[in-house]
Amino acid sequence: MRENDGKTYRLQAWAVMPNHVHLVVDVWETPLSKLFNFWKGATARGANLALKRRGRFWQREYFDTLIRDDEHLKRAGRYTENNPVKASLVAERKAWLWGSARWRDEYKRLPWQSAA
Numbered sequence: 001m002r003e004n005d006g007k008t009y010r011l012q013a014w015a016v017m018p019n020h021v022h023l024v025v026d027v028w029e030t031p032l033s034k035l036f037n038f039w040k041g042a043t044a045r046g047a048n049l050a051l052k053r054r055g056r057f058w059q060r061e062y063f064d065t066l067i068r069d070d071e072h073l074k075r076a077g078r079y080t081e082n083n084p085v086k087a088s089l090v091a092e093r094k095a096w097l098w099g100s101a102r103w104r105d106e107y108k109r110l111p112w113q114s115a116a
Contacts, residue, residue: 001039006112009035013077015084015099022080024073036062 001023005011010026027035044057067073081093081101093101103110 001043010113011100011110012073013080013100015080015096015101017083017087017098018089022083024067024076024080032064 008030009028012024015022040058047057081099084090084096085093090096
């Protein structure tokens with residue numbers, strides 16, 4: 001997912017969970033449906049190879065929510081990054097290896113994104 005971050009979209013927060021994924025993403029010109037097809041295809045191929053299996057990996061549908069304002073964006077990011085804690089997978093969100101929380105600095109910025 002990070003491969004094209006900053007090129008065709010901007011990831012704001014994510015948590016890859018054992019059976020689903022949470023994403024907060026700024027969609028630019030590429031429609032969200034196409035981004036999901038790309039992400040699901042690439043990750044399904046990799047996961048199926050790693051697991052030595054074939055066939056459908058992800059469910060067809062996804063749920064999206066339009067972010068209304070900065071406060072909603074902050075809540076969505078916190079919810080996303082706290083999901084592994086809520087699921088009792090880790091005690092603190094920065095401990096989850098497959099999420100954005102572990103990368104945030106003391107100002108809550110992701111290091112490869114500008115402060116702007």
